[in-house]
Amino acid sequence: MTHEENIVALLQVLQAHHHVIVTAHARPDGDAVGSALALAEILDQMGHDVEIVFADPVPEIYATLPNVGRIRRATRVGGKEGAVVILECDSIERTGLLDLGSRFVINIDHHASGRPYGAFNWIDENACAVAVLVYRIAEATKVDLTPSMATCLYTAVMSDTGSFTYPGTSAETFELAHTLAVKGASPSQIARDVLFTSPLSKVKLLGAALSNLECDGQIAWSWVTQQDLHRAGATPEDCEGVVNHLISIAGVESAVFLRELPSDNQFRLSIRSKGRVNVAHAAESFGGGGHRTASGCTIDGPLSSATGRILKQLRDEPC
The missing domain is CATH 3.90.1640.10 (inorganic pyrophosphatase (n-terminal core))
Incomplete structure (x- = not known):
């Protein structure tokens, strides 16, 4: 219609x-x-x-x-x-x-x-x-x-x-x-x-996330644990926007930020793309969804396993 x-x-x-x-x-x-x-x-x-x-x-x-x-x-x-x-x-x-x-x-x-x-x-x-x-x-x-x-x-x-x-x-x-x-x-x-009302806790958490930053070719990723949130005095809300710093890196085509959830050994993922990679498809493969350039999902841990699974999915996505 x-x-x-x-x-x-x-x-x-x-x-x-x-x-x-x-x-x-x-x-x-x-x-x-x-x-x-x-x-x-x-x-x-x-x-x-x-x-x-x-x-x-x-x-x-x-x-x-x-x-x-x-x-x-x-x-x-x-x-x-x-x-x-x-x-x-x-x-x-x-x-x-x-x-x-x-x-x-x-x-x-x-x-x-x-x-x-x-x-x-x-x-x-x-x-x-x-x-x-x-x-x-x-x-x-x-x-x-x-x-x-x-x-x-x-x-x-x-x-x-x-x-x-x-x-x-x-x-x-x-x-x-x-x-x-x-x-x-x-x-x-x-x-x-x-844009200009970030609490101090959010800036501190961003520092922790950037200290965990990794890049491999056209993919960038980072994460924070519950311990990172506690040290920064941060809340899950303070994680919003962190992934945008990752996708801003020159040469990076897709980026993912992983936040450890309080229980159940799970991670909440925010995924971004500059347009060549369909991150909505990547998120949907784990029960999430969103847009071609901005999506999210939740993946079981531990961190190494969650990171490995989403990175493989992003690498396999056709450009």
Whole structure:
């Protein structure tokens, strides 16, 4: 279906549900947080009773987003029956919420690994962020695009395009950024809030990760252990963005950052590519997914085994 047909079908579905829950994937990023907040405001203006529920806390760098306080953290949504809109998840389980199975699920995604698991599915892997799809809903419904919505959507787009550097960035991306700036988003303030507010613990952890840096040909990798996090006084949130330092190395085409999880001898992987290597395919082979140039998955340890398996997969990926 075309974008217009998808939106018409979506609005018809929403008409049957007054109460709507908006959620996104566990460990939410800027696209998840910003898009959920903007979509909730759109649904508010459409007359729906809206809740935003996340399984994990909002990262501190997004704590200044308008209306962020309306996001409720829980493992179960409970309460009223109605529809649930799941943003950028390849499965219900990825939300981390435990009681969505009986609800009417609306799946809106932009990942190459997106799957049609919902009662209604709108997946556009050509969109640079799920915020683009949310913006199209705002356009189609002719709601008032408020400064708060513009700020949330701009933050979502900026974060999911790597500050407008990833391959999915296009002329359409900058047209949308321009529109959002006209509608009240402040690009410089958003950049300061998101890019220049790293806690000391994150910088210390980055130092530990870079001390573990390894390169072999066109692949770079690094890792941190639970002990590294403890020494830096860091949290898992402080690991966000470390992999971007690895992929920035000249001559490197793919990079992976491994974070040891607290239990079960597992590692969470963030994988990046400059475009030649399809890291989404690599992540999918371990039950993860994402985009061609930015993906993630979880692999069983120990560290040497986890590292060896992902490096082999990346080396075997066709360019």
